[in-house]
Amino acid sequence: MRGETVNVARLVGTVCGIGYLRPAPGTWGSLAALPLAWAMHELGGFPLLALVTLIVFAAGIWATREMTAGQENHDPSEIVVDEVAGQLIAVWAISFPAWTHGIEITQLWPGWIAGFVLFRLFDISKPGPVGWADRRSDAIGVMLDDVIAGIFAAIGVTLLAGVAHGVLGL
Template sequence: MQKIVRCLATFFYIGYLPKMPGTYASFIGILIYFFIRNSFSAYLIVCALLAIIGFWTGTRAKKMFGEKDSRLIVIDEVCGMVLCFFLISASFTKLLLGFALFRIFDIIKPFPANIVQRLKGSPGIMGDDIIAALYTNLALRVFMAVFGDF
């Protein structure tokens, strides 16, 4: 069971990359979105699966790695990145902007992500990234309202 948790929580061992595993995992999230972007049902299924896997592995991985939000755990970044583009038809420009915004929101953790991150186990691990995804989605919508569909 530990091997399964380790594999899924690190998103197939991306979390073990020596530098910027969260950034690489976010990039994988964009690739996943790119391949499912034309099927809303596939998008919903993938989002649900990533969230379920993230919540299922979060607390288990935390105990296994011995840290509250270990940098090895990157399933939350993958899930968050895919969630960023909910009901947004993402062009290459929007994908790049969404990627940058998500990483910024995930790193600076604006309210309430800074509070949610303190929750124990899976809710704290997954929650701040879900909030970062929500902020990213809203920011993309503001950009589209101001600059049109770019």
């Protein structure tokens, strides 16, 4: 039974093997989150995207614990479910306004690009609380650093949209 559990955890943690892609498995994981975010938004709007994000977060904690049990490395590069959770949160900044205002989410394409770039920037550079969470050296820390990076990216997207639509009048 333990072997089956680890195999399921590996499927979840590597997002069906995407974490084994090289180079930059975290970037591949972040990219994989984008069509998932679009599909969830299309199927159920922001509420479904938010629910799926919470499920991915919880499943990621479980998968990371299972995959790293008894190992020194608490955050192997093939675990990319954390990037998926963080990238989904970054997309909240465009999903929520699209959902509340009846805008087709693909029309907000600059937000998709900004969210992806900002999320990767915060995930890689690990400023402040992102680095703090990463240093926890446990499954929650593995997931939490990307959640915080996703929140930072969502704030960044919101600020950039405010500048573009408010100050610049686009």
